[in-house]
Amino acid sequence: xxxxxxDPGPFNVPEGATVAFNCTYSNSASQSFFWYRQDCRxxxxxxxxxxxxxxxxxxxxxxxxxxxxxISLLIRDSKLSDSATYLCVVSYQKLVFGTGTRLLVSP
Amino acid sequence: DAGVIQxxxxxxxxxxxxxxxxxxxxxxxxxxxxxxxxxxxxxxxxIYFNNNVPIDDSGMPExxxxxxxxxxxFSTLKIQPSEPRDSAVYFCASSSGTTHNxxxxxxxxxxxxx
Numbered sequence: 001x002x003x004x005x006x007d008p009g010p011f012n013v014p015e016g017a018t019v020a021f022n023c024t025y026s027n028s029a030s031q032s033f034f035w036y037r038q039d040c041r042x043x044x045x046x047x048x049x050x051x052x053x054x055x056x057x058x059x060x061x062x063x064x065x066x067x068x069x070x071i072s073l074l075i076r077d078s079k080l081s082d083s084a085t086y087l088c089v090v091s092y093q094k095l096v097f098g099t100g101t102r103l104l105v106s107p
Numbered sequence: 108d109a110g111v112i113q114x115x116x117x118x119x120x121x122x123x124x125x126x127x128x129x130x131x132x133x134x135x136x137x138x139x140x141x142x143x144x145x146x147x148x149x150x151x152x153x154i155y156f157n158n159n160v161p162i163d164d165s166g167m168p169e170x171x172x173x174x175x176x177x178x179x180x181f182s183t184l185k186i187q188p189s190e191p192r193d194s195a196v197y198f199c200a201s202s203s204g205t206t207h208n209x210x211x212x213x214x215x216x217x218x219x220x221x
Contacts, residue, residue, distance in 0.1 A: 032207040043198055043212035044150070077217070089209040094163065097142075099149030 002025050004090050004098035006035075006042055013105045017078045021101045023071045023088030035073050037084045038100065044087055062102035078105045110131070111213035113199050117221045125187040128216045130199030131180055140200040140210060141174055141184050150198070155206070156182065189220045 006023045013019045025033075033050035041057050048055065050062040061074040071088055083105045088098040110132040114139040120126055132139045140155040154164040159176045167174070171190070186193055196217050202211040 007151075034209070041216055045212070046209045049209075091129065094152060094206045095140075095210060097150040 002098075003027060003096045004088055005050045006088050006098040006101045008099060008101060010102040012106065013078050015078055015080060017105075018074065018076045019103065020072060020074045021086055021088075021103075023073075023094075023098055023101075025069050025071070025088075026071060026091040027090070027092050028066075030092045032088040033062075033071050034091075034095075035062060035071075036087040036089055038087055038095070039084045044097070047086070051058050063075075075097060075103075078103075080105050080107065101104055111199055111201055111211055113213035113216050115199075115216060116214060117219075119221065120189055121221050122190055123188045124220075125185065126189045126193075126218060126220075127196050128184040128199075128218070130184070130213060132182070132199070132201030133211055134205045135181070136201035136211075137179075138204075138206060138210075139176060139182050140202075141182070142198040142200065142212075143195045144198060144215075145195045153184070165166055166188045172188075172190045175202045189218075191220045194220050 003080045004025050035047040037047040038044040038045040048057050050064045059076045063072045085100040085102045087100045090096050109208045114129045141153040142150050144150045153166045154174045156176045174184045198212050198215045200212045202208045202210045
């Protein structure tokens with residue numbers, strides 16, 4: 001079983017839509033959780049950290065469910081510029097990256 | 108401020124040749140990471156350093172791969188001899204404090220081995 005699993009997508013949504021991604025992780029001792037964003041042919045960049053209480057940053061909301069070992073990312077009012085690959089990242093002794101979920105937002 | 112710097116940005120070489128990738132981390136960061144990204148396997152951690160000392164090299168594929176960090180501002184990843192299956196994008200990243208903190212990635216080196 002992979003340490004971090006994500007649906008690769010792609011998720012095709014129209015502008016203005018709400019879209020959600022989930023990610024599961026296998027190590028119950030994981031300590032930190034993140035979502036990174038990677039644009040085509042670019043490097044990954046931190047989108048947001050994920051806290052147990054859930055956290056929001058503008059149109060983006062991240063949730064963590066430790067009991068079920070999954071993390072979610074919700075994007076509201078999708079923009080064309082949100083088109084990218086979203087990487088779920090879990091940290092135990094080091095960061096482990098999921099293979100990413102690709103999002104395509106169309107006009 | 109300059110981010111993580113990697114060179115070269117693109118490298119095309121023939122099987123059997125030696126390849127050296129270079130990385131300059133963000134000044135003040137005490138952790139440096141080397142990753143490899145492919146479509147099939149995603150982003151894989153190869154090795155990481157703390158204060159110039161290799162801590163975990165369990166992700167290094169085989170003896171053909173080696174990495175060094177002679178000082179706080181420079182690291183190399185060497186592949187000798189290179190093989191076509193080594194074709195990938197190699198990222199260097201740095202962070203400060205712990206391995207759980209945000210990592211800042213360089214632009215990557217796109218390696219093609221013919």
